[in-house]
Amino acid sequence: VVTDTRKISVVMITQDEVERMGRAIASCYAFADEIVVVDGGSQDDSVQRAQRLGAKVFVNPWPGYARQRQFGVKQASHDWIFLIDSDEVVGDDLAQTLSAWKQEQISGQSADQYAYKVDRTNDFLGCWLPHHMDDQVRLFHRGQHHISDVLVHEGVAVDPAHVSKLRGTLWHYKFRSLHDQARRFNHYTSLEAERDYRAGQRFSLLRLMLKPPARFVQRYILHRFCTRGLAGLVNSGFWMAYDALKEIKLYELAQQSQAEKHHG
Numbered sequence: 688v689v690t691d692t693r694k695i696s697v698v699m700i701t702q703d704e705v706e707r708m709g710r711a712i713a714s715c716y717a718f719a720d721e722i723v724v725v726d727g728g729s730q731d732d733s734v735q736r737a738q739r740l741g742a743k744v745f746v747n748p749w750p751g752y753a754r755q756r757q758f759g760v761k762q763a764s765h766d767w768i769f770l771i772d773s774d775e776v777v778g779d780d781l782a783q784t785l786s787a788w789k790q791e792q793i794s795g796q797s798a799d800q801y802a803y804k805v806d807r808t809n810d811f812l813g814c815w816l817p818h819h820m821d822d823q824v825r826l827f828h829r830g831q832h833h834i835s836d837v838l839v840h841e842g843v844a845v846d847p848a849h850v851s852k853l854r855g856t857l858w859h860y861k862f863r864s865l866h867d868q869a870r871r872f873n874h875y876t877s878l879e880a881e882r883d884y885r886a887g888q889r890f891s892l893l894r895l896m897l898k899p900p901a902r903f904v905q906r907y908i909l910h911r912f913c914t915r916g917l918a919g920l921v922n923s924g925f926w927m928a929y930d931a932l933k934e935i936k937l938y939e940l941a942q943q944s945q946a947e948k949h950h951g
Contacts, residue, residue, distance in 0.1 A: 696763035781855025
């Protein structure tokens with residue numbers, strides 16, 4: 688039985704994001720019945736800022752992305768969960784859609800729909816990149832779906848066939864600097880390589896030769912990043928390097944495993 692059908696708990700995880708979390712929280716005021724912030728142990732004033740902005744704040748030592756989100760979902764008072772990151776902002780159009788959704792069933796949606804995706808667009812080098820290839824499930828019923836327990840790129844575990852789409856945009860202010868972008872990619876490729884290595888995937892020279900350039904063509908041509916000037920070119924290059932780095936890290940993990948066996 689579905690309860691709390693039209694009340695939304697916004698869930699956000701934070702870590703030293705005092706400078707950016709304010710506008711993320713404020714963008715949810717129009718539709719949120721509560722805002723839950725889970726802080727992983729910030730050294731700045733993130734906790735105090737979130738409290739001043741009216742959020743319910745929980746401090747939970749960082750267990751990883753997925754488990755931190757799972758913890759936040761458990762703290763929510765309502766079954767309908769909207770996920771947002773501290774560097775994102777709910778656009779006015781999306782906020783209006785969510786407010787309308789709370790009042791009545793959106794035209795064309797089935798009454799038993801328990802997961803909704805939204806368009807997210809990312810900034811890079813002072814430019815908003817095309818967003819048609821980055822839609823994500825952000826509104827879901829926790830009695831029907833859950834956060835996938837993975838090392839990286841966690842999300843709502845749901846069959847895409849059972850997901851509807853909400854009108855509006857989630858603005859992702861991801862880009863801080865090229866240094867930060869490289870740091871994030873280095874971190875995420877390590878997590879991805881570890882995840883895939885545990886699942887039995889091993890280094891492939893053919894994949895290293897083919898996948899990175901294919902990724903560049905996909906983003907730059909098919910996803911029309913070519914329409915974004917230098918920002919689109921550099922971002923496509925970053926993702927080509929991402930795939931190459933992740934593949935090489937699979938090779939490194941295999942080498943490390945062999946060395947441990949040899950010395951063991």
